[in-house]
Amino acid sequence: MTQPRNDIRNIAIIAHVDHGKTTLVDGMLRQTNVFRANQQLTERVFDSNDLERERGITILAKNTGIVYNGITINIVDTPGHADFGGEVERVMNMVDGVLLLVDAVEGPMPQTRFVLRQALEKGHKAIVVVNKIDRPAARPDYVVNATFDLFIDLGATDEQADFPVIYTVALEGRAGYQPDTLGPDLRPLFETILDRLPPPQVEMEAPPRLLVTSLAYDNYIGRVAIGRLWSGTLRGGQPVVSINPEGQVTSGRVNQVFSFRDLQRVEQGAVTAGDIVAVAGLPNVGIGDTIADVTDPRSLPPITVEEPTVRMTFSINDGPFAGREGDYVTSRQLRERLRRELESNVALRVQDTDSADRFIVSGRGELHLAILIETMRREGYEFAVSKPEVIFKDGPDGLREPVEHVYLEVAGDYLGAVSEMLGRRRGSLLNMRYGEDGTVYGEYLVPTRGLLGFRQPFLIATRGTGIFHTLFHGYEPYLGDINTRDRGSLVALETGQVTSYALMNLQERGILFVTPEDQVYAGQVVGQYSREDDLVVNVCKTKHLTNHRKSFAEINVGLTPPRILSLDEAIDYLGVDELLEVTPKSLRVRKKQLDHNVRQRAAKQARVEVVA
Secondary structure, three states: OOEEOOOEEEEEEEEOOOOOHHHHHHHHHHHOOOOOOOOOOOOOOOOOOHHHHHHOOOOOOEEEEEEEOOEEEEEEEOOOOHHHHHHHHHHOOOOOEEEEEEEOOOEOOHHHHHHHHHHHHOOOEEEEEEEOOOOOOOOHHHHHHHHHHHHHHOOOOHHHHOOOEEEEEOOOOEEEOEOOEOOOOOHHHHHHHHHHOOOOEEEOOOOOEEEEEEEEEEOOOEEEEEEEEEEOEEEOOOEEEEEOOOOOEEEEEOOEEEEEEOOEEEEEOEEEOOOEEEEEOOOOOOOOOEEEEOOEOOOOOOOOOOOOOEEEEEEOOOOOOOOOOOOEOOHHHHHHHHHHHHOOOOOOEEEEOOOOOEEEEEEOOHHHHHHHHHHHHHOOEOEEEEOOEEOOEEEOOEEEEEEEEEEEEEEHHHHHHHHHHHHHOOOEEEEEEEOOOOEEEEEEEEEHHHHOOOHHHHHHHOOOOOEEEEEEEEEEEOOOOOOOOOOOEEEEOOOEEOOHHHHHHHHHHEEEOOOOOOEEOOOEEEEEEOOOOOEEEOOOOOOOOOOOOOOHHHHHHHOOOOOOOOHHHHHHHOOOOEEEEEOOOOEEEEEOOOOHHHHHHHHHHHHHHHHO
């Protein structure tokens, strides 16, 4: 028999990127006395790792518990970007309701659709929070109506579509039931959570069962499994079994159990059904496993996430500068790190290849894989990655490829250039409308292949003002060849130090990526050529010695500043015959085959085969 546990609410906060989820959590923590009055606070306290703070987005789902009027509210902050949808999908197994945050100006955005769909499919009720209501261009009536239309469009039940609306300014920690009458605090939001979101339904007398939805690691107690306890009671020292999704049963013993309070894990003697808890003492437990009683080893339905659509090859760095900057450079270390990532990153896949030093890593998008690369780089790993490529499938009507639903916002002046770019990338227009300020809102279906490397030329074409978001649409029949690269590379001829004299003569050939005194090697890409093919150049060329004196400072003054590629830009730039060498200190684009003569013979042979 199930019964409600009225002293708990389990909620997730979901929204599009940058609509204020993490800021709202900050306000909720402050107003439930989580912090001391004199405590120095950082903004977005839930964005705890460096990458989240730098990029201003939530990457990993995190949870905590607060107490309001004697009732524990377990809060889970989720990513808003579709590339991290695996985090959202597994979190929905832990909660009973959601707060859907919507910007008071922008309204529901593409990734609002993605995260809301996940919640509605689980049958969760929602409270709609219209945030940033103090913005001058706020239009709350439009936003609420558009959100209701989105609920209906996603197939919400009548009960789900009858959602309460709260208006907030998360940055100031204020909320109200009407947009023009906000209270001094978030009390209206807390009251609505307790009144409108259901308590967990639990079986208190049944044997314990817990579905592991995330993992943490502690230097003292080892691996910590986090999830919702669906039934029964768990105690420290209790013998249990863990059952993986394949049905394999492993015996173990719980050392410690914790609940979450005020940004901390608090050790408990026992935890009961309905709560979100942490369990230590099971070294081999993984995400999707069920922790169950020894006498009743039944598993819960495993976590399912959408399949990856993009993959890259990770390999050891075999370039001339290999091993100079990284702490972990061997294939064994690379393999162990990727396997360790699989334990917590449920949307990732890693496959071995016929080579022991190369691995195929598949994810939900370029950003998903780029975050993994940047994380490993900061941990001291040195390796090389290939250009991202999409994952094709065989269907009854032939080859099928992933297609994305693309939402664009561009100024009318740039629409022609953007439409031409998407046309070349096999995009098809679905819908277009014009805003009052001349902004054009477009929807396209574009093959995922066409969006690899799209961000940089899109920003250039729109002078940095365009915005686009993508959602996975599905697999469609292969749409034909796409040539997304119309510029070649400037490739270094020899190994040595870059000279300003050489760059002065080369800068008219294209955009340079290197500066004087940089060390380069033969086969390294040192710039983008202004034409379609590659050009081998000598960036180490020195001026012949004469008795004529000339200041090198004059040369440096005449040099155009180089384009220094970020990780995202370098991944976008890669060609099919190129690799990105990633080290803790450097990012170098290089040819897979470093020897210019070998590349030249291979290109000549390819031309002969085409003619034949």
